[in-house]
Structure formats: C-alpha cells, structure tokens
Amino acid sequence: MKLLKSAVPLAVAAALVALLAGISLSCSSNQKQDALYKIQKAKTLIIGTSADYPPYEFHLLKDGKDLIVGFDISIAQEIAKDLGVTLEIKDMQFDGLLAALQAGTIDMVISGMTPTEERKKSVDFSKTYYYAVHGVIVRAEDKDIYQTVESLKNARLSAQKGTIQVGIAKTQILGLSEAEAEKPTDKVKELGTIKNLILDLKNKKVDAIVAELPVATAYVNNNPDLALAAPTFTDDEGGSAVAVKKGNPLFLEAINKTLDRLMAEKKIDQFVAEANELVEN
Numbered sequence: 001m002k003l004l005k006s007a008v009p010l011a012v013a014a015a016l017v018a019l020l021a022g023i024s025l026s027c028s029s030n031q032k033q034d035a036l037y038k039i040q041k042a043k044t045l046i047i048g049t050s051a052d053y054p055p056y057e058f059h060l061l062k063d064g065k066d067l068i069v070g071f072d073i074s075i076a077q078e079i080a081k082d083l084g085v086t087l088e089i090k091d092m093q094f095d096g097l098l099a100a101l102q103a104g105t106i107d108m109v110i111s112g113m114t115p116t117e118e119r120k121k122s123v124d125f126s127k128t129y130y131y132a133v134h135g136v137i138v139r140a141e142d143k144d145i146y147q148t149v150e151s152l153k154n155a156r157l158s159a160q161k162g163t164i165q166v167g168i169a170k171t172q173i174l175g176l177s178e179a180e181a182e183k184p185t186d187k188v189k190e191l192g193t194i195k196n197l198i199l200d201l202k203n204k205k206v207d208a209i210v211a212e213l214p215v216a217t218a219y220v221n222n223n224p225d226l227a228l229a230a231p232t233f234t235d236d237e238g239g240s241a242v243a244v245k246k247g248n249p250l251f252l253e254a255i256n257k258t259l260d261r262l263m264a265e266k267k268i269d270q271f272v273a274e275a276n277e278l279v280e281n
C-alpha cells in the first residue's frame with residue numbers, strides 16, 4: 001500500500017513529463033512542416049495572383065518595364081517585409097490559383113479572393129482585409145438601357161471564370177436558385193481573364209461584365225467607350241482575404257499579424273488610393 005501511494009504521484013509526474021516532452025516535440029516538428037519555416041529558409045515569399053484586376057493587381061508599364069502593382073501587391077510586400085524575405089509574384093489565371101497553392105508552386109494567394117465556404121473546404125483564409133460591392137461594366141452607348149436589374153436579365157452576361165461573380169450573375173441577376181446556379185449554363189459567359197472579357201464587351205460578343213465595383217470603375221475610367229450599369233450587388237461572404245494551404249497555422253498567424261498592423265495604421269486605404277492613382281495614369 002505504502003509503495004502504491006508514493007508511486008501514484010511519481011507516475012503522474014512521469015506522465016506529465018512525457019506529455020510535455022511530446023508537446024514540445026510535436027511543436028518543433030509541426031513548426032518545420034509549417035509553410036512559414038519553408039518561406040523563411042528560402043528567404044522568398046511566392047505569391048500567386050491574377051493581375052488583371054485593377055486596383056487590386058494589374059500590370060503597369062513603367063520606363064519600359066512590365067511591373068505588377070496594386071493594393072494586394074502592396075499588402076504582400078508588407079507581409080514579405082515582416083517575414084524578412086523577398087517577394088516573388090506569379091501571375092496566372094484566377095481559376096488556376098487554388099490548384100497552384102495545393103501543388104505548392106506558390107505559398108499564398110492574394111488576388112481579391114473572397115473567402116467562400118466552398119473554398120474554405122480546400123484552403124485556409126486570413127482575416128478579410130477589404131470589402132467591396134459588385135458592379136457591372138457595359139458599353140457606354142448602352143448605359144441608358146441598363147438602369148435596373150431587370151434590364152440586365154436581357155443582356156449577354158459574363159464574368160471571370162471561377163469567380164463568385166459568375167454566381168452573382170446567375171442568382172442576383174438571372175434569379176436562379178442556388179441549386180440551379182451550381183449547374184453550368186450558357187447564360188453567363190466565363191473567360192479566364194477580365195482582359196479578354198473587356199475585348200468581348202468591346203467587340204459586342206457580350207453585353208455586360210460583373211466584377212468587384214472598384215475594378216469595374218477602374219476599367220470604365222480608363223476606357224471612354226465603357227460605362228457602369230446602374231445596379232450594384234452585395235454578397236454574404238463579401239470581401240477579400242489571403243488564402244494559404246491548409247495546416248499552416250504559423251504562416252496564417254504571421255499574415256494576420258501584418259494585416260492587423262496595416263489595418264490599425266490605416267495603410268490599406270492608403271494602398272487602395274495609391275493603386276487607383278496608378279490605374280488612372
């Protein structure tokens with residue numbers, strides 16, 4: 001009996017030691033598996049983006065150089081700066097971004113991406129750093145026709161492939177149910193880049209493009225033959241967030257820390273204003 005009495009606390013202590021050792025062990029191996037470790041070792045943060053989305057991300061010709069700029073890029077630069085690494089940008093079609101993330105060719109997606117429930121099944125999102133409603137780009141000559149949502153029902157609608165705007169066109173303009181909207185339809189034309197959609201709009205192959213309102217406004221400001229339709233739309237999930245591969249809590253935490261800092265310093269609004277100035281020039 002006596003032996004047992006002293007053995008109990010001893011066993012508890014031993015178990016505790018084993019548990020603590022286990023925790024710290026799993027911590028360090030988890031740390032090594034976290035993308036943060038890989039990024040810091042490589043000294044490079046590789047981001048994926050679809051640079052057809054001013055003021056979020058777009059190409060800018062400066063002194064004969066093709067640069068990718070925008071407020072998402074400014075945010076990414078801050079994340080890289082806080083991590084003490086250099087930023088590398090991979091420009092690709094929006095609908096290929098999440099696959100690139102899964103494949104490990106990029107470390108994170110920053111591309112005005114909305115953190116939808118569907119996407120959350122395959123990737124993790126940071127906090128939302130920017131909110132915008134959605135607008136519709138039409139040809140300037142048709143502007144007066146598209147004053148109501150009802151009038152847009154008769155337009156040949158389009159949106160960037162793989163974006164939530166395809167769903168917005170289907171549900172909020174065409175009035176389809178969520179279930180119906182899941183199915184493919186030729187009522188909304190989907191192309192890989194906004195740039196190609198703009199060409200189609202100018203060539204009268206489509207009549208309207210749904211995009212985030214700041215983007216629609218940027219294209220309209222730069223193209224006198226384009227205009228905004230009157231209606232705008234909101235979505236429940238709203239906003240833009242950074243996507244990372246699942247299972248990288250440390251990397252995600254670091255991203256959120258930078259976003260918190262930028263929001264506290266009101267830097268994001270400043271980046272948006274700066275990006276809009278670049279678009280207009």
Ligand code: ARG
Nearest residue numbers: 050053111112113114163164
């Ligand atoms: N917010 C929309 C979405 O997540 C569209 C984003 C498109 N971004 C871009 N860079 N083209 O589906």
